[in-house]
Ligand code: RIB
C-alpha cells in the first residue's frame with residue numbers, strides 16, 4: 001500500500017463533521033496529523049468537546065485536537081443548533097473522552113502545513129484564513145486544500161445563494177479562495193446529491209456506530225421534516241473525505257469564483273464569472289469544484305469506513 005496521505009482535518013462538529021471523522025479515522029490511507037476545531041455549527045467549546053468524544057468513539061483518542069477560532073473574522077457568530085441540536089450531535093450521547101484539547105490551532109496549521117500535507121476543511125474557514133494571515137503563502141504550500149463549502153449553481157442552505165460554511169465567515173472564505181492554493185471545492189452542488197433518507201438509516205445493521213449515526217441524525221431529519229425539506233441527512237463533510245480517499249468517484253469542473261462579503265442577501269455567496277473574457281478581465285480565481293458523484297459507490301465507501309457495515313443493497317441511494 002502506498003504511504004498514507006498526511007492530512008489535517010478542520011471541523012465544526014456538527015453531525016456530518018462527526019461522520020467525516022469516523023470515516024477518516026477508519027481509513028488506513030490517511031494519516032491524521034491533527035484535528036483543528038473552529039466555531040461554526042456550535043460554539044468552539046462545544047465543538048471541541050464533540051471532536052474529542054467522536055475521536056474516542058472512533059478508537060482514535062490519540063489524535064491531537066486543537067482549539068481554534070471562537071468567532072468569525074468580522075461578522076457575528078451564527079450557529080445551527082436547529083439543525084445539529086443544542087450540543088451539536090443531535091440526540092447522541094457519547095462517552096466523554098479524557099484526552100486533553102490543545103490550544104492554538106492556527107499555530108499548528110502554520111507549523112504543519114507542508115507540500116506533503118493536505119487540509120480537509122469542513123467548517124467555516126476562520127482557522128485557515130488566520131493561518132494564512134500569520135504566514136502569507138502558507139496555504140499554497142499545502143499538497144491540497146479541500147474545502148466543503150459554497151454553492152456554484154445550487155441554491156444556498158443559509159440564504160438564497162450562500163452555503164453555511166461560507167455564510168458563517170465570508171471574509172475567511174474569500175481569503176482562502178484568494179490564497180492561490182491547490183484548492184478543491186466540495187460545494188452543495190455535489191453534496192446535495194448525497195442525501196441519506198431517514199428510512200435508509202433505520203435499515204442499517206445495528207451497531208454502536210450505526211446507533212450513533214441514527215441518534216445524531218434525528219434533529220437533522222426532524223428539522224428537514226418540519227421545514228418541508230429533505231427528511232434525511234446530506235453527507236456534506238464525508239464527501240470531502242471521500243474526495244481525498246477516492247477522487248475517481250467524483251466529477252469536477254473549473255470555475256472562476258470569488259466570495260461576496262457584503263449584502264444582507266448576498267454575504268457568503270460564491271460569485272461565478274462564466275464570461276469568456278481574457279484572463280486579465282476574468283474576476284476571481286480558477287478553482288476545481290466537484291460537480292458530480294457516483295453516489296452508490298460513495299455510500300458504500302462511507303458505510304464501510306464510518307459505520308463499519310455494508311450499505312444495504314437496493315436501499316434508497318439518495319435524494320435531494
Ligand atoms: O453547508 C453544510 C456545511 O455546514 C457542513 O460542513 C455542515 O457541518 C455545516 O458546517
Ligand code: CA
Pocket residue numbers: 011012013014016017041122123237
Ligand atoms: Ca461542518
